[in-house]
Amino acid sequence: xxxxxxxxxxxxxxxxxxxxxxxxxxxxxxxxxxxxxxxxxxxxxxxxxxxxxxxxxxxxxxxxxxxxxxxxxxxxxxxxxxxxxxxxxxxxxxxxxxxxxxxxxxxxxxxxxxxxxxxxxxxxxxxxxxxxxxxxxxxxxxxxxxxxxxxxxxxxxxxxxxxxxxxxxxxxxxxxxxxxxxxxxxxxxxxxxxxxxxxxxxxxxxxxxxxxxxxxxxxxxxxxxxxxxxxxxxxxxxxxxxxxxxxxxxxxxxxxxxxxxxxxxxxxxxxxxxxxxxxxxxxxxxxxxxxxxxxxxxxxxxxxxxxxxxxxxxxxxxxxxxxxxxxxxxxxxxxxxxxxxxxxxxxxxxxxxxxxxxxxxxxxxxxxxxxxxxxxxxxxxxxxxxxxxxxxxxxxxxxxxxxxxxxxxxxxxxxxxxxxxxxxxxxxxxxxxxxxxxxxxxxxxxxxxxxxxxxxxxxxxxxxxxxxxxxxxxxxxxxxxxxxxxxxxxxxxxxxxx
Numbered sequence: 001x002x003x004x005x006x007x008x009x010x011x012x013x014x015x016x017x018x019x020x021x022x023x024x025x026x027x028x029x030x031x032x033x034x035x036x037x038x039x040x041x042x043x044x045x046x047x048x049x050x051x052x053x054x055x056x057x058x059x060x061x062x063x064x065x066x067x068x069x070x071x072x073x074x075x076x077x078x079x080x081x082x083x084x085x086x087x088x089x090x091x092x093x094x095x096x097x098x099x100x101x102x103x104x105x106x107x108x109x110x111x112x113x114x115x116x117x118x119x120x121x122x123x124x125x126x127x128x129x130x131x132x133x134x135x136x137x138x139x140x141x142x143x144x145x146x147x148x149x150x151x152x153x154x155x156x157x158x159x160x161x162x163x164x165x166x167x168x169x170x171x172x173x174x175x176x177x178x179x180x181x182x183x184x185x186x187x188x189x190x191x192x193x194x195x196x197x198x199x200x201x202x203x204x205x206x207x208x209x210x211x212x213x214x215x216x217x218x219x220x221x222x223x224x225x226x227x228x229x230x231x232x233x234x235x236x237x238x239x240x241x242x243x244x245x246x247x248x249x250x251x252x253x254x255x256x257x258x259x260x261x262x263x264x265x266x267x268x269x270x271x272x273x274x275x276x277x278x279x280x281x282x283x284x285x286x287x288x289x290x291x292x293x294x295x296x297x298x299x300x301x302x303x304x305x306x307x308x309x310x311x312x313x314x315x316x317x318x319x320x321x322x323x324x325x326x327x328x329x330x331x332x333x334x335x336x337x338x339x340x341x342x343x344x345x346x347x348x349x350x351x352x353x354x355x356x357x358x359x360x361x362x363x364x365x366x367x368x369x370x371x372x373x374x375x376x377x378x379x380x381x382x383x384x385x386x387x388x389x390x391x392x393x394x395x396x397x398x399x400x401x402x403x404x405x406x407x408x409x410x411x412x413x414x415x416x417x418x419x420x421x422x423x424x425x426x427x428x429x430x431x432x433x434x435x436x437x438x439x440x441x442x443x444x445x446x447x448x449x450x451x452x453x454x455x456x457x458x459x460x461x462x463x464x465x466x467x468x469x470x471x472x473x474x475x476x477x478x479x480x481x482x483x484x485x486x487x488x489x490x491x492x493x494x495x496x497x498x
Contacts, residue, residue, distance in 0.1 A: 100224055101224065101283060102220075102221060103232075105224055105236075105281070105282060105283055106221050106232050106235050107281050108278045108279075108280075108281035108282040108283075109220060109237070110236050110239035111275070111277055112175075112214055112217040112278045113238070113243065115275055115278075116214050116243075117239070117240030117244065118240060118242070118243020118248075119151075119210075119267070120155075120240075120327070121243065121244030121247065121330050121352065121356050122247040122248045122250075123147075123148035124148075124330065124331050124332075124333060124334045124335075125248060125251045126202070126260065127145060127331065127335075128338075128345070129260055130144050130147075130195075130198075134260065135195050141461055142461065144195075145457050146199070146450070148331060148453070149327070149449055149452070151202065151203050151206045152327065153207065153445070153447075153449035154204060155206075155207045155208075156442040157442060157449075158211035158212075158215070159438060159439040160440055161439075163435050163436055171287075172282050174212055175216050175275075175278065175279045176279055178210060178211065179209075179212075179276055180209070180272075181205055181208060181212065182205070182210050183209070183268040183271040183272035185204075185208075185209055186265070186271060187269075188205065189202040213279075215439065217278065217282060218438065219422060219438060221233050222422055222423065222434055223285045230367040230368065230370035230371040230419075230420070230423050233419060233420075234365070234370075235364050235367065237367075237415075238419070240359070240363070240415070240418065241358070241360025241361070241362070241415060245356045245357040245360065248349050248352045248356060251349075252349040254267070306429070312429060312437070314482055314483075315428050315441060318417075318482045320444045321448070322417055322445070322448070322476060323448030323475075324475035325452060325471065325472040325475035326386075326414060326448075326475075326476065327452060328453050328456040329355065329414065329472060332456065332460070332472075333351050334348035334351075335348070336465070337351055337403070341398075341403060351407050354404065354407045354411065358407070358408050358412045359411040359412075359415040360415075361412065362411065362412040362413060362414075362419075363415055363416070366382055366416045367419050367423075374496070374497040374498040375423050376427070376483065376486060376490060376498045377487060377497070377498055378420060379421075382413045383416060383476055383479050383483060384477060384481070386413040387474065387477035387478075387479075387480060388477065389409045389410050390410060390476065391473035391474070393405065393409060393410075394406045394410070394472075394473075395470070414476075422434065422438060425437040425441060427490075448475070455471070456468045
């Protein structure tokens with residue numbers, strides 16, 4: 001028993017000796033010598049030394065945590081000085097699944113596209129009404145088409161000038177302006193008494209209001225998705241096709257039941273309700289990067305020098321060419337069905353709905369396909385084929401059934417560039433500059449959007465339908481070839497997923 005007691009006593013002396021040595025030892029921490037005496041000594045006579053050790057460990061951990069915190073702050077400061085801190089668009093996304101808040105932005109953008117482009121596709125009903133009845137003795141097809149094309153061109157071109165506004169007041173506040181101006185343009189159109197007033201209300205106001213909701217909402221899905229960016233953007237812009245399916249027959253029916261003035265008021269109220277929901281659902285991860293210019297509207301707000309490249313030049317050329325023929329089939333379908341095929345206005349509206357419906361299907365399917373086969377590959381194929389379908393099938397559509405086939409095929413390919421444009425732009429300029437890149441390219445679409453359909457209408461009047469149809473197809477074929485050059489500039493391998 002005495003030997004056991006002596007052994008216990010010896011162990012306790014050893015423990016106290018170890019503690020004593022530890023208390024006077026010096027510990028190196030990050031290149032600095034820190035004495036362990038910096039913390040109070042543990043009570044030597046504690047009956048349970050383990051408890052004393054726990055207290056000491058807590059003190060050491062607390063001290064080391066403070067040192068680590070200081071080191072982390074110093075490291076972050078050093079990274080900021082070196083420019084190594086991750087930008088918001090470089091931060092990895094937590095999820096791209098159904099729990100991602102980005103899907104709310106997809107719904108928001110879907111609703112915006114439903115209104116602004118659905119209204120564009122439904123314009124053909126008003127164009128025919130104004131041309132044949134309301135202003136039959138005051139205008140012709142060339143001049144009346146400018147109302148619809150003015151709205152569409154302003155809608156796309158104004159995105160370039162909205163970047164500094166978004167930087168200043170944010171995405172959602174910018175969209176609020178458009179949610180008020182666009183429906184107001186429809187309501188004011190219902191009280192106009194002269195054709196010139198429609199250029200301001202149903203043309204300029206609707207286009208300007210549409211730009212304030214469309215341009216901010218278009219880039220939001222790309223902020224929330226990387227792997228599924230094509231699918232998300234495709235679903236968002238498919239709202240334009242579905243809007244055409246819903247709003248074109250709805251417009252034709254409202255005009256027949258209540259007259260065009262009341263139809264404009266009902267549509268304006270409908271647009272306002274839908275756009276309010278879109279504004280509520282919109283959410284951004286970050287604002288466009290601030291420019292280095294001291295002026296709120298300096299050049300740096302619209303352009304970044306890193307965007308200057310041959311690839312972006314080809315994308316800009318594509319943007320300039322493709323809209324000259326894109327909207328022609330949509331605007332001229334009601335007139336073609338009634339004047340060439342001998343159909344009724346309801347049949348013309350039905351064909352426009354078919355074309356718009358297939359357009360919405362293509363925007364989702366091509367977005368999904370682009371994520372699997374390559375975005376530039378898909379952009380080239382759908383744009384080139386759309387032009388071929390116009391030049392080959394529409395030209396020989398002498399029966400209602402053949403024209404229905406054309407409407408399906410053109411609907412499946414013609415709007416592909418709209419759904420893929422944001423993701424292709426992100427590929428070329430980077431997601432951080434997508435707002436500036438899309439704004440610049442959409443600005444280049446203004447001449448084609450403004451003059452394309454009126455010029456096609458002028459050709460149809462003076463040279464016949466063949467000249468008009470062939471002119472509508474050539475820009476898509478040419479733009480497709482430009483995209484093919486860009487695709488091989490990015491990657492020369494034929495079977496590469498680009």
